[in-house]
Amino acid sequence: MNLRLINSASEEKLKKLVAQPSFLCCQIFNEDLVGVHNQHINLTLNKPIYAGQAILDLSKRLMYEFHYKVMKPQYGDKINLLFTDTDSLCYEILTDDVYEDMKPIKDLFDTSNYGSFNKTKHLFSSKYKKVVGKFKDELGGxxxxxxxxxxxxxxxxxxxxxxxxxxxxxxxxxxxxxxxxxxxxxxxxxxxxxxxxxxxxxxxxxxxxxxxxxxxxxxxxxxxxxxxxxxxxxxxxxxxxxxxxxxxxxxxx
Incomplete structure (x- = not known):
């Protein structure tokens, strides 16, 4: 059992403790001090955290699809994957102008940070700004x-x-x-x-x-x-x- 002592200046804290499912009873000592009895809560983590697992799986699928269905067909042997993480890819691409190559697949990217560079002005758009599932150039062009x-x-x-x-x-x-x-x-x-x-x-x-x-x-x-x-x-x-x-x-x- 937990006993928490609450003074008169912590009325909101008292309300929260009383509203908890583990609340048992109160003991009033005087007009400025009250004791709140709460039962110990034991959490048994015997099930996988499905949401976290699902998010990682969806991220993996998105990354694999982008690499094998978009980048590899477009560049073939002219692209090398330097590193990858849960939500990022770094490529070495042998091409004349990678920003021109991005035009047909522009809808896959968040290009809201492309505004101030001559080579990337034509790609600038705030349509997909902070949209989940869109790739973003970390160096902004x-x-x-x-x-x-x-x-x-x-x-x-x-x-x-x-x-x-x-x-x-x-x-x-x-x-x-x-x-x-x-x-x-x-x-x-x-x-x-x-x-x-x-x-x-x-x-x-x-x-x-x-x-x-x-x-x-x-x-x-x-x-x-x-x-x-x-x-x-x-x-x-x-x-x-x-x-x-x-x-x-x-x-x-």
Missing amino acids: VPLKEFVGLRPKMYSLLYNQTSTEGITCEKEKKVAKGISKTEIKQTLRHEMYKKCLNEETTTTNSMTCIRSKNHELFMDTVVKKGLCSFDDKRYWKNPIESYAYGHYKIDTY
């Missing part, structure tokens, strides 16, 4: 210069970004699971990802974080392995090409 993928959740993107004043500068987007955002921003660079891939090196990163022990908060410095190109979740044909385990081409190597 800016071509990707370089991609370095080391392992799942550890990659770097390099691209040029032009300001409203016409000044072009290089930008990086870096992802490294297990490393704090501050450490990624201040320490990691795109060239470090390339060096890790080409020379098979690793980095060591230190992070300062807030931890709790016996309900006491304290600052702690953690030193752990950072960038690393070792990946045992896929079969690697060479340092930059891989297949999922079970792929029919693996037997030929």
